[in-house]
Amino acid sequence: DAGITQSPRYKITETGRQVTLMCHQTWSHSYMFWYRQDLGHGLRLIYYSAAADITDKGEVPDGYVVSRSKTENFPLTLESATRSQTSVYFCASGTENTEAFFGQGTRLTVV
C-alpha cells in the first residue's frame, strides 16, 4: 500500500528494555521525521533525516537512536526505555520542508 506506515500501533514494554519503532514510506520522500506527542507539549521533534545516511537531532533526542540506511525506512530505537518515554510517537515524511505526511502513530507505554 502506498503511504507511510508505522509499526507497531501499540506497544507496552518494561523499563530498561530496548524498543524499536518502525517507519516505512513508499513515496521515496527525502525527508523523514520522528515526533513524540504528549499532552500539553504538542509535537516535539526527536530526530530527522534529510536523506539516506543523513540524520540529525531534534529538540528531544536523549535516549533515542535512529538510522536511515534506506530512503524508505527510518526506525527509532529507545535504547533503555524509561517511563518518561511513554508517549505517542509519530513518523512523518516529505519531499521538502513544507508539507509532511504523518503515519498513524505508535502508542508506547513503558511500565
Place this chain on the structure above:
Amino acid sequence: GQSLEQPSEVTAVEGAIVQINCTYQTSGFYGLSWYQQHDGGAPTFLSYNALDGLEETGRFSSFLSRSDSYGYLLLQELQMKDSASYFCAVPDSWGKLQFGAGTQVVVTP
C-alpha cells in the same frame, strides 16, 4: 533556535468564524504551515505560506506577515467536524520541521 506561540484553546459555535494566531521566532524563515489533528488521529497538512498574504482553500484560509513574524489560520462556516487541534509549523534551513503546541478548537452546536 525556533519558537512558535499559539493560543491553547478556542471555542465557537457552528457557522461562526475562528481565527487561530501564530507568532514565531526563527533564525531564518522558510515558510509557515498549518496542520489539523483530530483526537486519536494523525496530523494532516492544511496549508503553507511562504510569501505575505492570504491563501484560501475552501472554508480555510491562511495568512502570513513576514515583517510581523505572524500568521493565522481562518476557519469559516464552522462545522462540528472542525473540532480538532490545529498546529502551526516552521522549517529551518536544515529541514527540521518544528511545531507549535497546538490550538484546540471546540465547536458547539
